[in-house]
Amino acid sequence: MTSNIIKIDNQLQSNEKVNKEIEFLTLSVGKQQFGIAVNNIRDVIIPTEITTVPMVTREVIGLINLRGRIVTAVDIREILDIDSTYNLDTSMSVVVDFRGDLYSLIVDKVGEVVTTNLSNIEENPEHLEEKWLEIAIGIYTANQDLIVLIDIAKLIKKLGEKNK
């Protein structure tokens, strides 16, 4: 992977479009595609047994045992009000690290790692819903798919906000 980046990096440099590289993993929730910066991601797993937590906000699905560490499984749908149902048997879990706690985003599908130049990331369309604007870094267009890049820290911070 590193060698790949360097290659692309070199290409870009030769193209004189030098800017910052970013690398992100694409994932889909319902019909929407998202991207999460790779350096945030700790693991991609198939969610095993999920322990539900009573009384917790709906945004938290439960807890997963990831090789001895406890991961809080988060329902991205609930946070962003995405209207779709998930099937835990087929969903994937993207584990991210935020301030020492591990969180797992339950998604329908995990795509691929995309490496691109920051200049290819477009700004958020202004009429995006506010909660989306808050968590979105920008939009990346790939094969006619619009990928919303998520700022993990902001997404996690939104947890529990609904209840307040």
Add this chain to the structure above:
Amino acid sequence: MDELILDFLTETKENLDSLDTKLVTLEQNPNDDELLGSIFRTMHTIKGTCGFLNLPRLEAVAHAGENIMDKIRSKELLATAKEISLILESLDKIKELVSYLEANGTEAEGNDIELITKLNNAATNSQNQDKESPASVNDQETQTSEDINNSVPQVEVNEQVSIEAQENSLTSSSQIQETQKKLAVEKGLEVANRAETNKTEQQTVRVNIGVLDHLMQVVGELVLNRNQLVQIDRIVKDSKFTGSIQRLSYITSELQEGIMKARMQPIESAWSKFPRMIRDLGKELNKKLQLEMYGKETELDRQLIEMIKDPLTHMVRNSADHGIELPEERLASGKRDVGTITLNAYHQGSHIIIEISDDGKGLNIEKIKNKIIQNRLATAEEINLMNEQDIITYVFKPGFSTSETVTAISGRGVGMDVVKTNIEKIGGTVDLKTNPGKGSMFIIKIPLTLAIISVLIVECGGEKFGIPQVNVVEMCKAGEDSGYRVEEINQKKVVRMRNALLPTIILSDVLQVGARNSANKKSSDNSDHYIVVCDINGVNFGIIVDKIHDTEEIVVKSVAPVIKSIGIFSGNTILGNGKVIMIIDPVGLLKFVGDVGEESDSHSSMHHLEQQNLGNRTSLLIISDSQDNLYVVPLEIVSRLEEVKISSIEYSNNSRVIQYRGSLMYLTEIDKNFTYPKDGCVSVAVFHRNQKYLGIVVKKIVDIVEHNLGDDASFTDSNYKTMVVNGKTMDVLQIGDIFFNHIQLEEKHTAPISKKSSKNVLFIDDSPFFRKFIPPVMINEGINVSSIESAEQAISLLESGNIFDLIITDINMPGMSGIEFAEYCKNSNRFNQIPLIALSSSSDDKLISQIKNYGIIDCIAKTNHEALLNIVIRTIQ
């Protein structure tokens, strides 16, 4: 930075801390030779190491300090306050130099001639010719060997180290003559260190805390894996691994304990700077202060020690500054002029208690009140309503300080709130007690460690939870045959236990878990529960759970903030089988229940009703007629029980009525032979239906009993007209008929549905009682009602071609639940057009929103016949 220098830094810092304390002790006992020797050696070690590491400036200061100590040791100089102050001053200088060294990696430029001269003068003043030149190698060598010889007799006292130390001192003293200065100093240093550590009788290795933390984590994992293995082994019969696994299990426990211990430190390390601090504070404030410390050896997790250091310092300062009075004031109030600050640490369960008390003037409540008002933290009216303890807690509010003068030490009002937050951050609490004129006391309670605890695994609503074993006092079985029954007072549940009332909460109610499945479970279990009695700060309360499993040693893992904020869970962990469970914090649970209980009593009473129905237990009202025949009626459908004055009874249309709650209530007698007394009162059971009140006048309200309605055997006939309660046969009060006879005869019937309506309603409820009581409400309105006792039967009725205009279903039923039934209908092309109404004993909003997803029009409380009738009529029209 050079590793040697790093070692030097950690070691020297520790030495300096202990020196402070020792010097203060020395000041009080100037003739303690052993103490003197120990101080001298420490100073000497610092000096020697500095020379070895080529830190001339530090060396010079340490050397000058050592000189004075030497004089004191050889009794040429007396250890008075002046000398001690001088030595302390040199220590401060050394500290300053050391911290510079730590920050920059090199020694600071400059020199300390002034201080050194002062020290040397003090040393020489004592008629002493031994003027040392720091460069003299010979002098130092002799001194080192002297030192070693001196230390030997003291070392001999110690059993374990003595031989080794002697050997060392022998070799080193022989080496000194022939080897170089460096080696000599090094050896001397080692011996001095040994002598130093002989009090703790152990040798230490410095380990980076990160390494320990990592070890702790790995051991945690090992414990979990061990648990898994043990579980597997239990299942496999005649396994040849059993022996090995048992050994592994034992070793793992040992290892776990060992690592835990490695992280523990005596609390002394957090206290070591206090004697010096108190001494200085006393000088600064012109107060006579004395510090007493008890329980120095109390151990707690290293990490926690670090975290309580600052809060403790602040509180000690506070006591010295605000608590203790000036000597004159103390004498005037009949106290000793010396004020005592006492530190006391001890274990209590899995907590450590640290008390910081002073014998000063105590808190001035009036002053605090004024300050509260002045700082607009509360109004005077609010304060008047508070008790003393409430007022004291304001001391911990941000921006609060009652000290009239802001001193350098404290009084800026930043502090106590920070102290409180810091302690709460590590799961601790801080309390303040005060006794005017006698002093005040801070009580800090913090958990021993944040690492491993023992928990009791309980089950509730199909989910497992852990309750920290330390909180658990006892466990017992609750239920019919156990002798412990859950009763309630004003909707708060209690259990009578050994002649005392134990406040009790039902865990599944609080956590709202398993509401759907527990209905079935509970009825089949015949309401067998367990009570876990917990002790929170001396208060006992019971937690009702479905099952108790076993206890397990677990590594508590912290939970994400979003879960922590619920306030009920203190952490989570992974069990032997790899499953994650939540650890309940009983304190948080109690707090939560307390909060909720007051806000939504009605809610909890709804829950209670549901609870009773879940177990198919219903409260029955037993009344008697003039012949002392007993009648029974479900308490739920009775609105109220009233005593009606004979004088208030009026007549209308030959019927007795009274004015009741802004409308008229018709009275009817329970039997024809009933005669009203001339005056006084009669007992009336009030029923409410269709905005009409009907009072049934009875001879006596006999009792309210709990009865299991699920047991059809208690009915003596198929129409449920009589039943056996507590061994007596009773008539079931046909309240539907009574209403029909009375209200309808009295007034023009206004129901919009004609009697000949051909509307068909299917009514599903597992409770025979409600099947008896609800349909008449509708039948009275001319609706055809088919009652049936289970969703399964309903489905077969539907499938066999019966057509209904409306289905009313109970939610909690054994077998298929109302919601499952709704789901079935929703997914069926044929039945998804039939409107559905749910009946529940509870009508909370959550449930309503939940069921609406299943195509259910509304959820009506079972007792609210009026609402039910309204919606039925609206729907089928």
